[in-house]
Amino acid sequence: MNEIKKDNTEDKILKAAKTIFIRKGMEGARMQEIADEAGINKALLHYYFRSKQKLFEAIFVNLLTQIFPNITTLLLSDKPIEEKIGLFIEKYIDMLLQNPYLPAFVLKEINRDSDFFEKTFSNRKIDLNLIFNMLEKEMEAGNIRKMNPRDIMANLLAMCIFPFAAKPMLKLLLFGENHQQYDQFLEERKSTIKEFVLNSIVLPKS
Amino acid sequence: MNEIKKDNTEDKILKAAKTIFIRKGMEGARMQEIADEAGINKALLHYYFRSKQKLFEAIFVNLLTQIFPNITTLLLSDKPIEEKIGLFIEKYIDMLLQNPYLPAFVLKEINRDSDFFEKTFSNRKIDLNLIFNMLEKEMEAGNIRKMNPRDIMANLLAMCIFPFAAKPMLKLLLFGENHQQYDQFLEERKSTIKEFVLNSIVLPKS
DNA sequence: GTCTATAGATGGATAGAC
DNA sequence: GTCTATCCATCTATAGAC
Secondary structure (H helix, E strand, O other): OOOOOOOOHHHHHHHHHHHHHHHHHHHHOOHHHHHHHHOOOHHHHHHHOOOHHHHHHHHHHHHHHHHOHHHHHHHOOOOOHHHHHHHHHHHHHHHHHHOOOHHHHHHHHHHHOHHHHHHHHHHHOOOOHHHHHHHHHHHHOOOEOOOOHHHHHHHHHHHHHHHHHOHHHHHHHHHHHHHHHHHHHHHHHHHHHHHHHHHHHEOOOO | OOOOOOOOHHHHHHHHHHHHHHHHHHHHOOHHHHHHHHOOOHHHHHHHOOOHHHHHHHHHHHHHHHHOHHHHHHHOOOOOHHHHHHHHHHHHHHHHHHOOOHHHHHHHHHHHOHHHHHHHHHHHOOOOHHHHHHHHHHHHOOOEOOOOHHHHHHHHHHHHHHHHHOHHHHHHHHHHHHHHHHHHHHHHHHHHHHHHHHHHHEOOOO
């Protein structure tokens, strides 16, 4: 039952739509463009998915479920907290290096139609409370500094995601003429973010 | 010479266009909408600015020059490094609290037409090298930990800006049902980011 | 300078043949 | 299921009266 014979028309459409929507966004994408990418014509898009909106929703909902789950489980394993955070950052940056358009796309769409986003996101029932509890236990145990665990999460996501979402600006701001160095900078952040975070929150063993 | 008599048509248009473009973006904004907001009709928009693109560029270029300069000067004053970083974060978050739509707008537009952005941005000649030099001096003096100053800058901007740009998602992710607490969370980050950064980079006085 | 009216282009959606 | 042809709404842009 493992996704055999994936080259039927519906899958071709979904694959093409995903590519185009992520690159151009809902408003920027053209149905003709998606049809071309899929090697079919516009009418077929409407035959399989009634409207552009419906097609977009299919892509977007699928993307949301794809992004979150894998990474959070890692934070709930029984490794030491330093190692868990280090691995989280590495995995997350690796994912972003493989999907560099994703951050800008998601940010654009959640701000364009935040009502729709909130509805679909709430359905996913993603719950970080287990992670927050874990962090608070580490604070009680004196392993990390006492602070709002939501700030840890926000800072981690911010430092990982923002440099991808703001790439056209940050690469010029940080490197000027030599902005081709930016991709290497992103790669190196797997270790620099880790150092930055651990230096901030890990307490010395007594 | 101080911008007297600001209520001529051109200024009304610019003000209206700024509001609408920031809220809807270049692609989402409608010329009719801007005309309504300005209390005039569509044709006048084209009389003053030849095209939607030209009107957008006027707004966008103006915004870029407005955002950057004030804040960087602060980092070059002769206060202690801890104080400079603390003030930078406070000022920056305050600016974002007053312009909450700005981050999502800028990120959307620099990714939509990054060629245009790179051209206009390069003209601004914003140069962070003086700031990087200052940070490196502080490292040499043993005041802060040795690291790539670009990571400091990237992390600062990320932690300040990202929670605004990703608000529709982060508020649900961090607070779930109680997401009305998010605005207070943003406000408090003026001090929590400061603690987070200083704990990471400031070295103890020997 | 400001308006109404309309041209012209684009793009989502549908009808209907095969 | 897949195609071509076309409809129709939307939106930028312009013509022309005042």
